[in-house]
Amino acid sequence: MTMPPEPTKATAPDAASTLPAFDPAQLANELRRDRVIRSALGVAVGLAVFALLFVMPALYGADPSWTLLLAALLVLGVWVSRAVANAKAAGAARGLMLAAEVSPGNAEARLGHWLDRRGLIDWVRLMLYHAWATLRHRQGRHAEAAALCGSVLGRPLGPGEGARPQMLLLLAESSLEAGEPWGAYFALTQLHTTPLTLNQLLQRLGLQVRYEVALGYDDAAFSRWRRKAELAELMPGPLCGVTHAMLGLAAHRRGEHAAAAWLTRRAELLCEPDQLTRLREQRLAVPTTDVSA
Amino acid sequence: MIEPPGSLPSPERLAEHLEAHAPRPVKPWARHVPLGVIVAAVFVSLAVPAWWAAALPWAALVGVVVYGSNRRQRQSAASTATLYAQELGMLRHHRQALRTAWEVLPELIYRTDEHARTVGLIGHLLDTLGADEAANVAYDFLLRRLSDGHPAALTLRLQKAANHFKADRLSDGDAELRRVRSAIKADEPGPIGAGYRAARLLQSVSTHHSAEAIEELPEPIPALRPLGIDAGLAYGLLALAHRRAGNEDHAKQRWRDATCLVPAAELTRRFAPLGELTEAAA
Numbered sequence: 001m002t003m004p005p006e007p008t009k010a011t012a013p014d015a016a017s018t019l020p021a022f023d024p025a026q027l028a029n030e031l032r033r034d035r036v037i038r039s040a041l042g043v044a045v046g047l048a049v050f051a052l053l054f055v056m057p058a059l060y061g062a063d064p065s066w067t068l069l070l071a072a073l074l075v076l077g078v079w080v081s082r083a084v085a086n087a088k089a090a091g092a093a094r095g096l097m098l099a100a101e102v103s104p105g106n107a108e109a110r111l112g113h114w115l116d117r118r119g120l121i122d123w124v125r126l127m128l129y130h131a132w133a134t135l136r137h138r139q140g141r142h143a144e145a146a147a148l149c150g151s152v153l154g155r156p157l158g159p160g161e162g163a164r165p166q167m168l169l170l171l172a173e174s175s176l177e178a179g180e181p182w183g184a185y186f187a188l189t190q191l192h193t194t195p196l197t198l199n200q201l202l203q204r205l206g207l208q209v210r211y212e213v214a215l216g217y218d219d220a221a222f223s224r225w226r227r228k229a230e231l232a233e234l235m236p237g238p239l240c241g242v243t244h245a246m247l248g249l250a251a252h253r254r255g256e257h258a259a260a261a262w263l264t265r266r267a268e269l270l271c272e273p274d275q276l277t278r279l280r281e282q283r284l285a286v287p288t289t290d291v292s293a
Numbered sequence: 294m295i296e297p298p299g300s301l302p303s304p305e306r307l308a309e310h311l312e313a314h315a316p317r318p319v320k321p322w323a324r325h326v327p328l329g330v331i332v333a334a335v336f337v338s339l340a341v342p343a344w345w346a347a348a349l350p351w352a353a354l355v356g357v358v359v360y361g362s363n364r365r366q367r368q369s370a371a372s373t374a375t376l377y378a379q380e381l382g383m384l385r386h387h388r389q390a391l392r393t394a395w396e397v398l399p400e401l402i403y404r405t406d407e408h409a410r411t412v413g414l415i416g417h418l419l420d421t422l423g424a425d426e427a428a429n430v431a432y433d434f435l436l437r438r439l440s441d442g443h444p445a446a447l448t449l450r451l452q453k454a455a456n457h458f459k460a461d462r463l464s465d466g467d468a469e470l471r472r473v474r475s476a477i478k479a480d481e482p483g484p485i486g487a488g489y490r491a492a493r494l495l496q497s498v499s500t501h502h503s504a505e506a507i508e509e510l511p512e513p514i515p516a517l518r519p520l521g522i523d524a525g526l527a528y529g530l531l532a533l534a535h536r537r538a539g540n541e542d543h544a545k546q547r548w549r550d551a552t553c554l555v556p557a558a559e560l561t562r563r564f565a566p567l568g569e570l571t572e573a574a575a
Contacts, residue, residue, distance in 0.1 A: 065347060069338060072350060076331070198380040234383050237484075237521030265553050269514060270521060 018108050019115070019132070022144050024151050027129060030115075031155075037119035038082075045078050086124045089114055090160075093127035100135040107135055123158035130163055137170055142177035145170060150183065153190075165191065165200050172207045176214065184211050202235050206243045213246045213284055221250035225259060229266075241270030245285035252286045260286060301422055302395075304430045307415070311434045314399045316408040327357040371400035375407055382418055391418045409435060413445075416452075425456040444485060447473050451488045458492070458499045459564060466496060487519040491527040498530045498566075506534035513547070525555030529567045536570060548574060 052071040056062040092114050099107035114128055133148035149171035157164055168187045175183030188211060191204045205228060212221035225247055232243040248263035264286050267276065279285035302310070334353035338346045374397040381390035394415050401408040416431030432449045439446040450473045457466030470492060477489045490510065497506035510516055513531055517524040532547035548570050551560060561568045 065342070069347060069350075072347075073335065076335075076350065076354065080328075080331075197376060198383055233522050237519060240521055262553065265550075269524065269550060269554060270518065272518070 019112050022132070022136075022148050022151075024147065027125075027151050030125060031122055034118065034120050034122065034125060038121070041078065041082075041119065045075060048074055082119070085117070085119075086121050089117055089120055090124045090127055093124070093131045096128075096131035097134045100131065100138045104135055104138050107131075111135060121158075122155070123160040126152050126155060126157055127160045127163065130160075130167055133167065133170055133174075137174050140177075142174040143180070146174040146178055146180060146183050149174065149187075165194050165196050168194065169200060169203050169207065172204075172211070176207065176210055181211065181215060198234070202231060202239075205231055206235065206239055209243055209246050209250075210284065213250050214282075218250040218253045221247065222254055222256065222259075225251065225263075229263065237270055238272070238275060241267050242275070242279065242284075245271060245276060245279050249284060249286050301391075301419065301424045302427055304427045307419075307427045307430045308434075310395065310398070311412065311431070314402055316405045316438075317402050318405055319403050327361065330357060367400065368404070371397055371404070372407065375401065375411055378411065379414060382414055387418050387422050391415060391422070394418065409438070409445075413449075416449075420452065420456060425460050429453050429456055441472070442476050447476055447485050448488060451485070451492045454492045455495055458495045461499070463496075463500060466492075466499075470496065482519070484519045487517050487524070490516050491520060491524075491530075494527055494530050494534075495564075498534055501537070503534040503537040506531065507538060507540075507543075514550070522554050525551045525553075526560060526563055527551075528554070529560045529570065530564065532570055533567060536573070544570070545574075 049071045052067040052074070053064075056067050057064050092110070096107050096111050096114070099110065111128065111131055115132070120128075129148055129152045133145045133152065136142075136145040136148060149167050153164070153167055153171065168191050172184045172187035172191070175181065175187065184207065188204065188208055191200075196204065209221050209228065212218070228247060229244065232240045232247075234240075235243060244263050245267035248260050248267055251257075251260035251263055267285065271279070276285055280287055331350060331353045334349040338349045340346075374393060378390050378393035378397060381387075381393060394411050398408070398411055398415075401411055412431050412435055416428045416435070419425075419428035419431060432453050436446055436449055439449075450469050454466045454469035454473075457463070457469060470489075473489065477485060480486070481489060493509060494506050497503070497509070510531060513528065517527045520527060528547045529551035532544045532551055535541075535544035535547060551557075552574075557567075557571045557574070561571055
């Protein structure tokens with residue numbers, strides 16, 4: 001399996017941020033600490049059960065049926081409390097991803113609270129980091145979001161494996177925004193071997209067209225352009241417009257002027273003018289002068 | 294059990310299906326039942342000095358785990374089927390999507406959000422397939438459960454208004470528009486504002502008030518852009534208004550915009566009077 005790009009330490013957080021800048025070593029340390037705590041708890045429970053089943057009846061003549069019941073209650077209590085704590089943290093991670101879209105400041109404060117929890121199982125902590133990456137992406141701190149995704153994707157996600165496609169999409173978009181195309185290449189390669197929902201497939205299409213246009217692979221971007229435009233129609237309005245603008249640029253650079261004019265006119269009808277201006281500044285849409293020509 | 298429709302369901306049949314499988318919110322105490330079962334088993338175990346009583350908490354635990362696992366599997370299967378129906382709808386396999394959504398609805402009665410989304414999908418699919426009255430039954434079912442100012446309620450009312458205008462039930466359409474008028478400003482941004490302007494445009498064109506239609510949209514592209522590809526129909530309507538008002542150049546420009554987004558045949562299928570523009574362009 002190809003490894004994700006090596007995550008780098010993110011730049012210093014802004015003043016409003018309550019969480020520190022992400023450091024890849026931090027996740028490894030937290031996972032190690034969680035494992036130590038879980039192991040210590042397991043050993044403590046094991047010793048207590050041993051004492052209840054063998055030491056108490058032998059030394060104090062305790063009734064074995066009572067000590068058996070107490071041992072069962074101890075195991076049950078610890079198991080249920082840990083399961084509830086992990087389920088709550090996993091649920092919070094899901095909620096935080098939605099909250100990050102609505103109120104990033106509030107989501108960041110809540111995320112800090114959940115990240116401080118100790119003894120979580122690995123995949124639950126990784127889901128909290130996924131929420132952290134989503135938050136940073138929403139805040140426009142794309143290099144940090146890409147570093148977070150890279151760190152999480154390099155580990156098995158267990159029951160959270162269903163989140164892998166979303167994280168790969170996040171990595172691809174954050175890498176492109178941060179000007180790190182190798183991260184986007186890794187994510188797009190992985191996305192081609194991962195089962196996706198239709199919405200995820202459409203997101204991948206948009207990101208792949210952007211990657212190809214940004215790196216000048218116009219032939220690849222323009223290939224099967226009618227089919228791509230049809231699929232782009234299923235995207236939400238702004239993303240649909242952006243994809244048309246980028247396909248238009250690929251067509252323009254290949255000298256396919258009729259297709260370029262049609263795609264660019266569609267982009268103008270679908271994109272907000274400032275969105276189109278930004279794309280032109282990033283050299284991802286046909287320049288205004290060339291459109292009028 | 295109501296069988297899924299081989300052909301499009303009648304409004305009565307859809308109403309019957311929706312009422313038979315109406316959402317039933319889960320009671321707050323229900324989520325604590327598994328823990329209650331385990332606690333009860335522990336108490337019995339403490340109170341009764343018998344071998345079977347000692348094993349009872351373990352049996353309760355295994356039972357709760359097995360039940361929870363089965364429930365999760367059923368929920369997961371229903372979510373997958375719901376997603377499948379939505380994807381079929383997006384890919385314009387409308388009848389297959391309708392059948393899947395119809396079949397999965399009984400599995401969603403305890404999941405109110407997914408249930409509402411699926412009923413909305415059924416309404417949208419019926420709408421697309423031309424079964425306007427049945428679509429309105431689905432929209433009414435949702436509207437009864439939403440407050441008047443809820444964004445989803447506004448969208449549904451706009452959709453209902455559009456259906457009424459397309460079916461030439463002008464007074465019903467006007468009544469729906471009146472109900473949302475107070476909640477939507479004339480220059481409201483976003484899809485709801487654009488949806489309202491498109492519904493007003495449809496009303497003006499349906500009632501042959503071409504000048505009014507043109508006057509209300511001096512800058513049509515920014516006003517209708519939030520509709521995305523669906524703005525094509527609105528540009529087509531505006532082209533028709535310009536043509537009826539004798540502004541041929543403007544009519545041609547708007548028709549070019551309309552057909553740039555949606556093929557002419559599809560525009561005519563959605564609103565038959567646009568056929569005259571297709572003929573004029575040919």
